[in-house]
Amino acid sequence: MTKTMRAAVCVRPGGPEVLEIRELPVPAVRPGWSLVRVMAAGLNRSELRTRQGHSPGVRMPRVLGIECVGVVAASADPALPEGTTVAAVMGEMGREFDGGYAEYALLPDSLLMPVTTALPWETLAALPESYLTAQGSLDALGVAPGGRLLIRGGTSSVGMAAASIASAHGVEVAATTRRKEKAGALTAAGVKHVLTDPVPGWADYVLDLIGADTAVDSLRAVRRGGTVCVSGSLSGWLIPEFEPIAMIPSGTRLTSFHSGDAAGDAATLRRVVGEVEAGVYAPHVDRVFGLDDIAAAHRYMEDNRATGKVVLSTR
Incomplete structure (x- = not known):
């Protein structure tokens, strides 16, 4: 596994320009936490307000992102074998610890919701939050x-x-x-x-x-x-x-x-995924941005241009 990763780091409160792409060390697995290879992340307006400095408890620099989807890259939990598709949301992601705006995220096992699906990553990322x-x-x-x-x-x-x-x-x-x-x-x-x-x-x-x-x-x-x-x-x-x-x-x-009360609700997420696969619900993906375009994605949100979900692809 590579020892470094690319991440969008909020370096200080401010406009979209404070989101900088940096090379960071890949976090090391520790008890109760698993390493996830992030494939995509849904963007949320709460992240916009955190970036603006309206979340006083958040210390910067910080990798934002209160949700993500991806695969388990390393874990000490036998219930989360390597390669498992997972989603995670809330639980202080992107606030108390680094979140989904990165190629890898070290996340509490309690937040990881295993799911089996053939949905594209960008579609799956639009669903959890x-x-x-x-x-x-x-x-x-x-x-x-x-x-x-x-x-x-x-x-x-x-x-x-x-x-x-x-x-x-x-x-x-x-x-x-x-x-x-x-x-x-x-x-x-x-x-x-x-x-x-x-x-x-x-x-x-x-x-x-x-x-x-x-x-x-x-x-x-x-x-x-x-x-x-x-x-x-x-x-x-x-x-x-x-x-x-x-x-x-x-x-x-x-x-x-x-929405923090929804953290770890794997059963509901799996039901939603099934309904989307069956065509009962729609994922409502408005636009997908790449990691290098994170500042543009925040401007897009801030201008209220989206109808539905804005998604960040980290692949």
């Missing part, structure tokens, strides 16, 4: 067939995954977008109603992926007694001057889903 977060959010909402679901931030990768899952299970789906040119992609994902603004009281459930700027408005968009789940932070993390009694209508429920 998006679909596990979407499924967890729909579970938190208690979405049931015949219900009405409104997705705010519908053209995000999680939004499109949620639309695919919900529509496939008999849920009537609406989604918001400010860009008319993205309406066709939402319809293809199973969205029946493409909206600029929500219709008050229409939905039984609201999945809010925008977060701080829209959470209070989402509480008015759902019917009285319905449920709002905030699972994204496209607009930031904090709701200024939030007054629960004044802002949450009586009987309406407000909950959340943290």
Whole structure:
């Protein structure tokens, strides 16, 4: 095995230009951790905010990337033999320790989700964070067939995954977008109603992926007694001057889903992979960038140009 690897390193907080391609030593395996040859990684807006300096607990330089897919290159765990296809997501990847923006990643065994599939690497890479977060959010909402679901931030990768899952299970789906040119992609994902603004009281459930700027408005968009789940932070993390009694209508429920709770959920990921292979769900890959183009990939995300998942190929 080669002793060095190429990695995209965030050297300091700033714009996309702070992501530099460097030659680093390949990490050594240690107890409880396995070395993964990263084949591809889904990109996420949380990585963009970390790069900008909005994650104060992250020390730089750091290899970002909260998810990846690849093969086990070395492991002391007999349940993870060399050559096993795995996916990993969250668990402080790219924050407390180096993540998926590299040719190799040393990852905790508890995060590795073995999966058997013939899907292309770039397709597989689009699934872990998006679909596990979407499924967890729909579970938190208690979405049931015949219900009405409104997705705010519908053209995000999680939004499109949620639309695919919900529509496939008999849920009537609406989604918001400010860009008319993205309406066709939402319809293809199973969205029946493409909206600029929500219709008050229409939905039984609201999945809010925008977060701080829209959470209070989402509480008015759902019917009285319905449920709002905030699972994204496209607009930031904090709701200024939030007054629960004044802002949450009586009987309406407000909950959340943290994608970190999906870490290690191999059973759900394998089910999702099977549904994608069967054509029930779509992977929603918007664009694939190479490792050398990581700065351009971040600019693409930052400009909100994607409809679905942006993927980084590390091969």
